[in-house]
Amino acid sequence: MAAKKHETEVEGGGRFDAVLEHILIHYRWVFVLLLLPLSLVYDALLYVRTWVVFQLSSAPGKHALKVQRVADQVKQWKAEGGRVPMCTARPTWQTMSFRHSNYKKTFFTVNLNLVDILELSAEKRTVRVEPLVTMGQLTATLDPLGWTLPFVPELDDLTVGGLVMGTGVETSSHKYGLFQHICVAYELVLADGSTVQVTKESDPDLFYAVPWSYGTLGLLTAVEIQIVPALRFVKLQYDPVHSLDEAVAAINRLLALQDNNEFVEALMFSKDEGVVMTGNMVSCADWGKLNEIGRCYKPWFFEHVRTFLKTGPAVEYIPLRDYQHRHSRSLFWEIKEIIPFGNNVLFRYLFGWMTPPKVSLLKLTQTQAVKKLYENNHIIQDMLVPIETLKDAVLFFDKEVEVYPLWLCPFRLPSEPGMLQVPKDSMYVDIGVYGVPGKQGFQPKETTRRIEAFVAKAKGFQMLYADTYTTREEFRKMFNHSLYDKVRARLKCEKAFPEVYDKVCRKARD
Ligand SMILES: Cc1cc2nc3c(=O)[nH]c(=O)nc-3n(C[C@H](O)[C@H](O)[C@H](O)COP(=O)(O)OP(=O)(O)OC[C@H]3O[C@@H](n4cnc5c(N)ncnc54)[C@H](O)[C@@H]3O)c2cc1C
Ligand SMILES: NC(=O)C1=CN([C@@H]2O[C@H](COP(=O)(O)OP(=O)(O)OC[C@H]3O[C@@H](n4cnc5c(N)ncnc54)[C@H](OP(=O)(O)O)[C@@H]3O)[C@@H](O)[C@H]2O)C=CC1
Numbered sequence: 030m031a032a033k034k035h036e037t038e039v040e041g042g043g044r045f046d047a048v049l050e051h052i053l054i055h056y057r058w059v060f061v062l063l064l065l066p067l068s069l070v071y072d073a074l075l076y077v078r079t080w081v082v083f084q085l086s087s088a089p090g091k092h093a094l095k096v097q098r099v100a101d102q103v104k105q106w107k108a109e110g111g112r113v114p115m116c117t118a119r120p121t122w123q124t125m126s127f128r129h130s131n132y133k134k135t136f137f138t139v140n141l142n143l144v145d146i147l148e149l150s151a152e153k154r155t156v157r158v159e160p161l162v163t164m165g166q167l168t169a170t171l172d173p174l175g176w177t178l179p180f181v182p183e184l185d186d187l188t189v190g191g192l193v194m195g196t197g198v199e200t201s202s203h204k205y206g207l208f209q210h211i212c213v214a215y216e217l218v219l220a221d222g223s224t225v226q227v228t229k230e231s232d233p234d235l236f237y238a239v240p241w242s243y244g245t246l247g248l249l250t251a252v253e254i255q256i257v258p259a260l261r262f263v264k265l266q267y268d269p270v271h272s273l274d275e276a277v278a279a280i281n282r283l284l285a286l287q288d289n290n291e292f293v294e295a296l297m298f299s300k301d302e303g304v305v306m307t308g309n310m311v312s313c314a315d316w317g318k319l320n321e322i323g324r325c326y327k328p329w330f331f332e333h334v335r336t337f338l339k340t341g342p343a344v345e346y347i348p349l350r351d352y353q354h355r356h357s358r359s360l361f362w363e364i365k366e367i368i369p370f371g372n373n374v375l376f377r378y379l380f381g382w383m384t385p386p387k388v389s390l391l392k393l394t395q396t397q398a399v400k401k402l403y404e405n406n407h408i409i410q411d412m413l414v415p416i417e418t419l420k421d422a423v424l425f426f427d428k429e430v431e432v433y434p435l436w437l438c439p440f441r442l443p444s445e446p447g448m449l450q451v452p453k454d455s456m457y458v459d460i461g462v463y464g465v466p467g468k469q470g471f472q473p474k475e476t477t478r479r480i481e482a483f484v485a486k487a488k489g490f491q492m493l494y495a496d497t498y499t500t501r502e503e504f505r506k507m508f509n510h511s512l513y514d515k516v517r518a519r520l521k522c523e524k525a526f527p528e529v530y531d532k533v534c535r536k537a538r539d
């Protein structure tokens with residue numbers, strides 16, 4: 030009798046879980062709608078803080094003191110015997126990586142309260158910033174002053190520290206390379222508690238080893254980044270293509286004319302249909318063709334781009350900052366899984382001003398059910414492959430996952446020492462795959478393993494903010510560790526920081 034009651038209770042509990050799971054998966058938007066005002070409040074608080082700091086003009090002056098506090102924490106770690114390795118104390122829900130990092134619970138965490146823009150030098154054409162400065166903060170500050178970054182990885186909340194220690198790529202990367210290639214100096218606190226300023230000239234080994242090191246060589250406390258003059262608009266040309274060959278030929282043609290276009294990007298909406306976009310900054314707009322895509326009531330950018338498949342080639346003028354953050358409001362196209370009716374015109378006019386939900390709050394409030402859903406029915410990957418393999422790669426992704434839109438973003442990879450060592454300057458392309466696979470039988474691990482094998486064979490690289498299932502050996506083969514190992518030994522990092530693999534592998538992320 031008791032057993033029967035227990036069974037009924039378990040069954041009842043199971044049914045309740047199933048209903049809850051159903052609600053959380055299919056009506057996630059209800060919870061997300063509640064998050065929208067919260068996101069606004071969160072943004073407003075950050076804004077007030079920035080405003081106060083700016084009014085008091087105290088940020089640059091306090092930098093040295095803040096760095097000293099970081100160094101003191103490292104010294105404290107040493108004094109306590111350095112029992113566990115160190116990492117930053119930035120809570121993992123605040124980051125733009127797909128998952129939470131397990132090691133934050135057990136490592137010695139170092140607080141870095143480094144959120145300020147320190148100095149803009151028009152003469153040197155550089156801006157010096159602290160690592161927690163975000164892309165949104167930088168464009169909001171620089172653009173009105175007539176300067177901007179050579180390229181802006183577009184999600185507003187990406188941080189300079191994350192982009193240096195990981196990587197960043199955008200539509201002018203075909204000219205400027207990855208985020209590391211527009212950085213000219215790093216300030217780091219090392220494992221022994223000392224602070225160093227590193228440039229190509231002062232310490233080439235450490236300078237080239239920092240990018241892709243994921244905070245495993247030292248703690249970054251400032252970065253000097255190149256800037257370029259900003260003009261008010263981007264004149265953007267949309268060219269629809271109706272076969273993959275046409276798309277590949279168009280991209281190659283554009284890359285051959287490299288200096289003619291500042292921005293090059295393509296969205297494929299199927300294997301055979303896409304829109305290639307090219308743009309340049311201009312100071313005046315043809316007002317009849319002005320499109321302020323950043324306005325909250327405007328359609329999601331990728332849906333807007335899709336319309337050119339039907340209407341044919343066109344030109345538009347887009348305000349610079351709207352262009353730089355064009356995929357932010359729709360989180361590329363991930364928002365359609367989160368607020369399915371978000372592109373509805375009524376929703377845009379009524380609630381658009383509150384979107385997008387903050388990725389950090391989405392991450393913080395993600396339930397087990399949603400996590401499982403993403404785990405089993407979703408793929409998020411960026412694969413960096415040589416441009417010569419673009420056609421094969423798109424066909425391969427089509428065969429394996431069939432996820433569209435597909436983001437194609439060409440980038441220059443100079444032959445430099447470091448994790449991404451290539452024998453000569455090369456052109457690569459980032460293929461971004463974000464969404465629900467159209468292919469039946471998608472198995473997250475097995476499919477990703479096959480994709481990783483394809484990328485490794487093509488001499489490509491995997492971006493590491495998403496899942497990697499590579500083994501340590503495969504990982505070491507994909508990324509050249511020779512300089513990294515040498516610098517780690519020199520700086521006595523073995524006890525202070527884990528290896529990159531131990532921070533990014535699937536086991537380290539929950
Ligand atoms: C001459 C000048 C000097 C400035 N000097 C400094 C300075 O010394 N230190 C400094 O921090 N700012 C400085 N600012 C930044 C200024 O306050 C920015 O305009 C502000 O960061 C962006 O707010 P916004 O409302 O214009 O843009 P919004 O579009 O509202 O914000 C842009 C994005 O930045 C994010 N954001 C805003 N503030 C912060 C923050 N503090 N931390 C993280 N994310 C944030 C928002 O969440 C949003 O995603 C300066 C600006 C100017 C014009
Ligand atoms: N367009 C693009 O290029 C896009 C890029 N991304 C990816 O997103 C990630 C950036 O996200 P974000 O939230 O900014 O960064 P994260 O906080 O996720 O940081 C990424 C890594 O950098 C390390 N790191 C960050 N700051 C410091 C520092 N000051 N000192 C030492 N180590 C540091 C972190 O170490 P720890 O674990 O110790 O905190 C972590 O391993 C990058 O990996 C990037 O490739 C994502 C979307 C778009």
Ligand SMILES: CC(C)=CCC[C@@H](C)[C@H]1CC[C@@]2(C)C3=C(CC[C@]12C)[C@@]1(C)CC[C@H](O)C(C)(C)[C@@H]1CC3
Nearest residue numbers: 125126127360361363388391392395409411461463
């Ligand atoms: C190199 C480039 C351009 C990368 C673009 C990557 C974006 C598409 C990624 C970055 C962060 C990202 C992984 C994220 C998600 C979607 C894809 C994003 C936006 C979401 C919002 C999907 C829903 C999830 O429940 C959760 C909230 C955890 C994540 C958070 C991070």
